[in-house]
Amino acid sequence: MKTEKLLKVMKFFSWFAFIGLMIKAGGILVTYLLSIENPGISKNLYDGMNLFEYRNYSFTQYSFIISYKILLFAAEAYIAFLVIKLLRKLNIKHPFNMEVQKLMQQISKGVFYLWILAIVHNTHMQLIGTKHNFKMDLFSSDFVFLSVILFIFAQIVKRGIEIQSENDLTI
Amino acid sequence: MAIIVNLDVMLAKRKMKSKDLAETIGITTANLSILKSGKAKAVRFSTLEAICKALECQPSDILEYVND
Numbered sequence: 001m002k003t004e005k006l007l008k009v010m011k012f013f014s015w016f017a018f019i020g021l022m023i024k025a026g027g028i029l030v031t032y033l034l035s036i037e038n039p040g041i042s043k044n045l046y047d048g049m050n051l052f053e054y055r056n057y058s059f060t061q062y063s064f065i066i067s068y069k070i071l072l073f074a075a076e077a078y079i080a081f082l083v084i085k086l087l088r089k090l091n092i093k094h095p096f097n098m099e100v101q102k103l104m105q106q107i108s109k110g111v112f113y114l115w116i117l118a119i120v121h122n123t124h125m126q127l128i129g130t131k132h133n134f135k136m137d138l139f140s141s142d143f144v145f146l147s148v149i150l151f152i153f154a155q156i157v158k159r160g161i162e163i164q165s166e167n168d169l170t171i
Numbered sequence: 172m173a174i175i176v177n178l179d180v181m182l183a184k185r186k187m188k189s190k191d192l193a194e195t196i197g198i199t200t201a202n203l204s205i206l207k208s209g210k211a212k213a214v215r216f217s218t219l220e221a222i223c224k225a226l227e228c229q230p231s232d233i234l235e236y237v238n239d
Contacts, residue, residue: 169205170211170212170213170214
C-alpha cells in the first residue's frame with residue numbers, strides 16, 4: 001500500500017517535471033525567436049539566463065548554444081515522459097514485464113544521450129567563453145553514472161522476466 | 172527439443188480425456204496443454220508422480236529422449 005502511494009506521488013512529480021521542462025524549452029525557443037529582432041532580450045532569455053555576450057559575439061554561435069539548450073531541456077522532458085509511462089505500466093503484483101524492461105532501457109539510453117549533449121554544450125560554451133572571458137551558464141553533466149546504473153537495473157529486470165517465464169512454464 | 176512428451180499416446184492407450192486427467196492430477200487444462208505441446212520448461216516431480224498414478228504408467232512411458 002505504501003509503495004503504491006509512493007508511486008502515485010512519483011507519477012505526480014514526473015508530470016510536474018515534464019510540464020516544467022516543456023515550458024522551459026518552449027520559453028527559451030520563444031525568447032530566442034524574439035531576440036533575433038531585439039538583441040536586448042538575450043540578457044534574460046529564461047529565468048535569468050544571460051547570453052547577451054554570445055549574441056553580440058556571433059549570432060551563429062549564439063544560435064548553436066540556444067539549440068543545445070532547447071535540445072537538452074527537450075531531452076530531459078522526454079526522459080520525464082518515459083518515467084511517467086514507466087510508472088503507468090508498473091504493476092507491483094507483476095513488476096517484471098517486457099514493457100517495463102524496454103522503458104528502463106530507453107530511459108538509460110536517453111540519460112546517456114543527454115550526458116553526451118551536455119558535454120558537447122559545455123565544451124562549446126567553454127571554448128568561446130574562456131577565449132573571450134564571457135559569463136558561462138554550464139549544464140550539469142554527471143549523468144553517465146546514473147545511465148550505467150539504470151542500464152544494469154534494466155538487465156536485472158530482463159533476467160527477472162526470463163526467470164518468471166521459466167517459472168510460469170513449470171508444470 | 173530433445174525431450175519428447177508422449178502424454179497423448181498414453182492418454183489414447185488409457186482411453187482417457189485430457190480434461191479428466193487434468194482434473195485428476197489437479198492442474199488446469201491450459202497447463203496440461205502446455206505440457207502436451209512440449210512448451211513446458213520443466214515438470215515438477217509431484218506432477219509427474221500424479222500423472223503416472225493416474226495413467227498407471229512409468230515416467231519413461233511419458234518422457235522420451237531423442238538425440239537431435
